[in-house]
Amino acid sequence: MNIQIPRGELLSALQSVIGVVERRQSLPILSNILMVAQEDELVLTATDLELQVERRVQVQNLSPGKTTAPARKLHDICRGLPEGATIGVELNQNRLTMKSGKSRFTLATLDAAEFPSLSAAGSETRLTLTGKELKELLSRTQFAMAQQDVRYYLNGLLLEIRANRVRTVATDGHRLAMAELRRDTGVKKDLQVILPRKTVLELQRLVEADDTEIQLNLSANQVQVDLDGLKLTSKLIEGRFPDYERVIPEGSDKTVHGDRGRVRAALSRAAILSNEKFRGVRLTLSGGTLRIQTQNPEQEEAEEEVEVQYEGAPLEIGFNVGYLLDALDAIEGNEFIMELRSGDASGLVYDAANNANKYVVMPMRL
Structure with a gap:
């Protein structure tokens, strides 16, 4: 791997995926980001085994390759470099070298083959929303999600899709928030899934409130969200959400x-x-x-x-x-x-x- 990339583009890409990386990990490789250089792009992937975010960014690729490097150190180095800088990233054996001007950093790496990946499940339901629509549905309800409740199905957000509406619902047992978007969804079968708390917060952070189309692909146990240059894949919470309509x-x-x-x-x-x-x-x-x-x-x-x-x-x-x-x-x-x-x-x-x-x-x- 040997690539050249503007500091601003690399920093933006790292900021997109670093929210997934937990500070304390049971597996050392989960503290790393997978870096894959191919053709004219660099693909960065972070995961905690439940949630995975993948970001693609254009680079000058002098030599393809892949590795994993410490997420926080990569981010902090990139953030500390001056604006407008160009960064060279090169892999030599098991060391990743970053160069910019007179600055040089050498990081330890772990084998990319050991990096876990959430395999994409077959899509059963597809829903297309604009960034503004999805962000509003999330922001108007996510604050009512429970935190570390023994009723694990409350530690997330219900996404309910019907032919003529989309709803998000959250409750912690003491209050309930429901947001509704009335529109033709194109789905033929009603669907309810529970998005994990961390997934909701990452989507809230990553989605821009604009007219960009976002596609949600839903299966029985997984959701995949395709944004512009970014793909988020998450497991769903298993369980039955309370009958919220009886609470209203x-x-x-x-x-x-x-x-x-x-x-x-x-x-x-x-x-x-x-x-x-x-x-x-x-x-x-x-x-x-x-x-x-x-x-x-x-x-x-x-x-x-x-x-x-x-x-x-x-x-x-x-x-x-x-x-x-x-x-x-x-x-x-x-x-x-x-x-x-x-x-x-x-x-x-x-x-x-x-x-x-x-x-x-x-x-x-x-």
Whole structure:
């Protein structure tokens, strides 16, 4: 292997794949990136055995070859070199040499033949979305995914595809986020798959919010996402996602219409003095007023009042203030609607101009 590549292009390619590389690995080779120089391109691949990202970049290829090199060291060296530099990368026996100007670095390598690869499974369902559509579906729901829950199927995001819509749903058992894209998908059979948390976060990082077409190829246990010059392959979480539609409240008789910015700002201020562990906030609704109250073990208290439109009898209810803020952050419009039934029933929050995306928050006892 002997290639020449602009520093900016190599750094961009490394940044695309390095998110997959864990800092602590059971197998030393998983700390490395597979580098394959062929024809006029360099292919970089990183994997953790569950998720794999492959990026292709144009290079001046003087001699083909392949090897694996330490991912973090490659990235840090490339980032430390000056902008506009050209990097020469050459493999001699089991050493990889990087040269740029008067800088020279020699890295240890591991045999490319030992590098594990996720083999592509046969595609059963194909879905094409734009970058903007996929990024919105992910960003409006991913914050509600569980972290390290024993119910492993909650540590991910449900992707549901039907003939006339695509949905993403996430829940950690205390709140639920659902986003919906209404459009003809071309699929003939309804499909539900659970994308792992790490896969969702990497897609969120890699996908640009533009009109570039992205193809998702789905099989029973794998998803492959083809972006421009980049391919992400991931195993799926096995298991049955909860029946989320049963969780979404219906028939609520109390409705709040509020200015998203004002209510969000008031909640943020009140949250400063909430209990750091439980993050509880008390909401009191009466007439056209929403009273927001928090307190903590140090006997510190905060109170805010915001004008809202409220239909229904006076009501007092407790929520996790962080969950309410996450829901309001995910709403795009200036006005939100919150539907409530009683002090011990879940609340439903959505954009007043678009009810396709919905957020359910369970109440707290305060």
